[in-house]
Amino acid sequence: ARVRLLETFRAVDGHFRRLFAELFGGGEGRLELAGADDPRVAGLEMVVRPPGKRLQHAGLLSGGEKSLAGLALVFAFFLARPAPLCVLDEVDAALDDANVVRFADVMARIARTTGTRFLVVTHHPLTMARMDRLYGITMAEEGVSRLVSVRLDEAVALRASA
């Protein structure tokens, strides 16, 4: 079990480093097992440095930067240990347009690579534009949700309805 944990850690770390550089457009990030020799009790640390900046503790990152770093970790797990389903609820809420595009590109590539099916809740038109299909949820009858297939232009309009 201890060997398996270390193997998994190395696989996840390898993917995390690549994904971090891709999502941030540079910089470097890595994972570390720290605080104990036995990986089963050690802590999983995130060491991150956005492009052009100096290494500092990850808590100092901005809201958008933390979202990206979190996504790099989630996607790293998926590449190391693929799973059939990934559900993301508004993970792009804090991302600016440039980062949303990188996020959507990475997610699309993972879907193709691992065959994982994604359910992506979003308010972001740029994310919507990358989807293979869109479902809209409305409350035409007050207080009651209904699910309908929608096109991209309808989806963007839905954000504005109330």
Add this chain to the structure above:
Amino acid sequence: ARVRLLETFRAVDGHFRRLFAELFGGGEGRLELAGADDPRVAGLEMVVRPPGKRLQHAGLLSGGEKSLAGLALVFAFFLARPAPLCVLDEVDAALDDANVVRFADVMARIARTTGTRFLVVTHHPLTMARMDRLYGITMAEEGVSRLVSVRLDEAVALRASA
């Protein structure tokens, strides 16, 4: 002190009810002092019902609905006890377009009414469009922030730079 607390509570509650209806475009919200007779130890409860929905405990609200309810509370305090400065860091991140417009309208009216100065950090073009002026922050030199005055079209473009 106890009388003052009750007075303030009633003033804040009065504003909260009006602001809730305005931000949600309907429904009803109110505040309650509960759990003790002495207001100095009672809890401040939020009772909320979005339009068309039934009364439930506020934890069940959606991310955007909680943001709006939180804003109704913050603004209610400002109307009851005006203060010269209000700083809001991305409070509109979870709001859809219809709610962003209502939020910006309410905020603009409060600024005019109470003379409060607002500093509003935002990624939302609709919020930017309501501002009296815009400052952009860039990192043209990597890792070093610089502040510049920007126009609306420049501000919207800034979201996309990296």
Add this chain to the structure above:
Amino acid sequence: MKFTRLALSGFKSFADPTELAILDGLTGIVGPNGCGKSNLVEALRWVMGEGSARQLRASGMEEVIFAGSRWRPPFDAAEVALQLEGPVEGLAGPGEELVIARRVVRGEGSVYRINGREARARDVRTLFADASSGARSAAIIGQGAIAALVDVRPDERRRLLEEAA
């Protein structure tokens, strides 16, 4: 294992029977604030065996039953069914269909079914957390949870590694 369909009835704001086909690639779910997007995500979490009402923003598990609207009275029960395609160890061969369902009735607890036969919550959770094969079944990142991965304590983050390993 493949996820192919999610069906809800009376779950939170989804009063009427609703079906979501889960297809290949990227499926977007959109709509205005409060329309039910996170409720849909929680329905999936719930049918997969979520035991904590707090994880569903509720203070008690019965709060996931449709509470009525301005025009409709509250319901007495909520049900969610999840259709899978095998292989699923011990339950379905390759390409074979498997249906997991959960139903909660006011005043009674939750009842789980696997292919129509009553099962324990534990059986459903084991199905989705097949630790022995090292396979993970699903990752669900709730609203507001992604940035928190950076702020959680290192030992909590390590637990994610253990679940994947």
Add this chain to the structure above:
Amino acid sequence: MKFTRLALSGFKSFADPTELAILDGLTGIVGPNGCGKSNLVEALRWVMGEGSARQLRASGMEEVIFAGSRWRPPFDAAEVALQLEGPVEGLAGPGEELVIARRVVRGEGSVYRINGREARARDVRTLFADASSGARSAAIIGQGAIAALVDVRPDERRRLLEEAA
């Protein structure tokens, strides 16, 4: 009391001296992820007497000193100055200018100044939390904090009421 200007030097990512004029009405602050918007908000919180490094996303107060970039070495000190316009009880008459400054040097603590004269942290905090007059000076809602107002415990929310009353 009126807030009229915020000046930063060496505070977090604001290495070079920066001035923000605080004018009437609504002022928007925009820019890409990680450019420094929340750092600017934290500079205001800091000069007004914030005592908890955790409220500034830091694990120690010295972390607010510019840590260097790819191209520049770290600084030894950070300073923020806030310009106010009176009346401010006991310190400035109507229309009179008042400057609050805070400086932290690596290996030493923070030093506060009111109009250039050294002051205690407590004096600065009292200035901004003038409980006796019932006046509030400022509300600062940090990133991610707005929805939390709905989720906090009722007694915590009541404390907000006390601060305003």
